[in-house]
Amino acid sequence: MHGDGKEPSRPGPRVDRMWLLLMVVSLCTVWLAVEWSWAPNCTILLGPLLMAHYGEPSGWLFFVILYPCLFAFIAKPSTPSSTISVVAFSLWLFLGKLGEGIGC
Numbered sequence: 840m841h842g843d844g845k846e847p848s849r850p851g852p853r854v855d856r857m858w859l860l861l862m863v864v865s866l867c868t869v870w871l872a873v874e875w876s877w878a879p880n881c882t883i884l885l886g887p888l889l890m891a892h893y894g895e896p897s898g899w900l901f902f903v904i905l906y907p908c909l910f911a912f913i914a915k916p917s918t919p920s921s922t923i924s925v926v927a928f929s930l931w932l933f934l935g936k937l938g939e940g941i942g943c
Contacts, residue, residue: 856913856914856916859913860910860913860914863910863913864910867909867910870884871885871888874888875888875892878892879892879893879942882935883932883935883936883938883939884931884932884935885935885938886901886902886905886931886932886934886935886938887899887900887901887902887905887931887934887935887938888902888938889934889935889938889939889941889942890934890937890938890941891938892938892942893938893941893942895938895941898934898938901930901934905927905930905931905934908923908924908926908927909924909927909928909931910924911923911924911927912924
């Protein structure tokens with residue numbers, strides 16, 4: 840802009856990925872709050888929190904471990920992080936189904 844021929848620098852892909860991560864985590868957190876307000880008539884997407892809703896204290900432990908793992912691929916796209924995310928999501932749904940069974 841000052842006539843030196845250099846273009847203004849653009850934030851790198853890491854900054855873009857962090858904004859995407861922030862938006863996705865925020866959206867998922869809001870969705871979990873909505874699902875929590877619908878409990879016990881919620882879906883299995885509530886995951887381990889559905890177990891916690893029915894008084895199973897290990898549900899909170901599973902939540903603390905799995906929730907960050909769900910977003911591993913967005914934070915650092917790679918094969919290991921995608922595997923972690925897929926396994927975490929599978930366990931999340933399994934624990935949601937298990938929590939659904941606890942509530943029956």
